[in-house]
Structure formats: structure tokens, C-alpha cells
Amino acid sequence: MEDVTTTTAVRELPHPAREEIRLETVLHALADPTRLRIVTTLDTFGEGEGLGATCSQVDVPVSASTLTHHFRVLRESGVINQCYRGTSKISCLRRTDLDPLFPGLLDAVLNAARNV
């Protein structure tokens, strides 16, 4: 399907551009207990180069396919960034985009989620 010219193809994942991130979608993504748990966990892993967490590093009581689903919802809503590294996939929060777009929102949610 794709023009794979090298043996190690870069598997890209679709992300919304910063301008495409919508508040309602972000809120919807954060409104699920499982995803909220994922987000709070990712927050402890950092966002820089070489940082982030794999899917299996997040401890949530759902099946693998459900986990994939939740990560996709978070990615497509613009909450997290995902890239492949070897056989695993690294996820991290998109603070660089979210904080300018919705100042204080992510921090307020994370802070509230931790105190529950």
C-alpha cells in the first residue's frame, strides 16, 4: 500500500494539528476514567525527547485492544503524541500544544484527578 523503500519503514501515526484541536473533543477524551488514568500516568513520564511511556507501562484493567482504542482517542483528540520506537509505541502528553490553546486546563484536570 505504502511506498516502503527501506527495510525499516517509519510508521507514522495521524495527529491533529494544533489548530485542529477542539475543546469539546479534549474534554470528551478526558471524561473517561480509563483515559484519565492514562493521562495522569503519562504526566509522570515527561514529554521530552526520549521520554514518554509505552502502552503496556500504563496500569489499567482493560484488555489490550481496549487500551489501543483509548490511546487512539487520546491521540486523535490531540491530548497525546505517539511515535513508534522499535517494536513499541511511545506516548506522551502534548503540553506544548495544549497549554497555549487551553491555558491551565490540563493542569487543573491533572491536579483534580490526583486528588480523587
Added chain:
Amino acid sequence: MEDVTTTTAVRELPHPAREEIRLETVLHALADPTRLRIVTTLDTFGEGEGLGATCSQVDVPVSASTLTHHFRVLRESGVINQCYRGTSKISCLRRTDLDPLFPGLLDAVLNAARNV
């Protein structure tokens, strides 16, 4: 059905107590465009005694029954307070409860919603 002993019965509406308000539920309530519109409108009407807005003062393109539904979701999630005043129903934000529970959350959402 009810024991209406006086001609002017006080019609009470069920609200969750402050401790019963859950973050996920609040986020879910705010994740709908129509409800977000309602909330931003209510914010401009104030929260004090004698303040607040009636259902019909909110300009959203939905039917009356759908509007009732959205107001109920907001009330049952703890986002708004509702009381009857004569033939109409007054709604206002529950900042007094929300702000201590989730510091900065409502302001961040309202601020983000206004800049869209």
C-alpha cells in the same frame, strides 16, 4: 402523587452534594457543545441570590425537551444549580462547590470556550 398541602408547593430539584460531584462526570457534562454553550452563557448571568438565567434565556438551537435534558445533565453532574421561581426555572453555576473541588478547572474551560 405528592402531599401538596399548600397551594404554592415548593418544587425541589435533586442536586448532588459537593462530595458526590465526580470529575469524570463534570468533564463529560462539559464535553458537549450545547452544554458548553449553556455553561458559558450562565457564567455571564452571575451566581448570587436572585441571579441566574432561565432555560429560555439560553440561545441554543435545540428543541425545548432537549434543552431540559441538557440542563438536567448539568444539574445532576453538579455543574449548575437550579431552583424554581414562579413559572420559570433559574439556573446558575455552582462555582462555590466546583472551585474548591477542582481549582482552576471551570475557569480554564470557560476561558478556553470563549476563545473558540
Added chain:
DNA sequence: CCCGTAGTACGGCGGTTATCGTACTAGGCG
């Protein structure tokens, strides 16, 4: 080259949601 690990695509199932129309109740006014 084969296999294990990590993650995905797909289809299905059951519960929730947003929407509406219709029929109804509550309160105020003449």
C-alpha cells in the same frame, strides 16, 4: 528464518446519549 513481544484492525455486543415530538403539569394573568 522462526518465534516472541507489542500493538492493531475488525466485528460484535450491550449500554448510554442526543435528539425529537407529543402529551402533560405548574404558575400567573385577565
Added chain:
DNA sequence: CGCCTAGTACGATAACCGCCGTACTACGGG
């Protein structure tokens, strides 16, 4: 009392969501 306005309760419907299992792909190591 009769009527109007404001809001509600109910039922229907179509869409969506969270969850799962199964079958699959991608990469890296022995």
C-alpha cells in the same frame, strides 16, 4: 375559570461508546 407561557415526562430512534476476543502485522533476537 380559562388561557398562555415555561418547563417536563415519556417514548422512540439513531448514533455512539466502551468493552471484548480473534486474527493479524511489525519489529527484533536467537
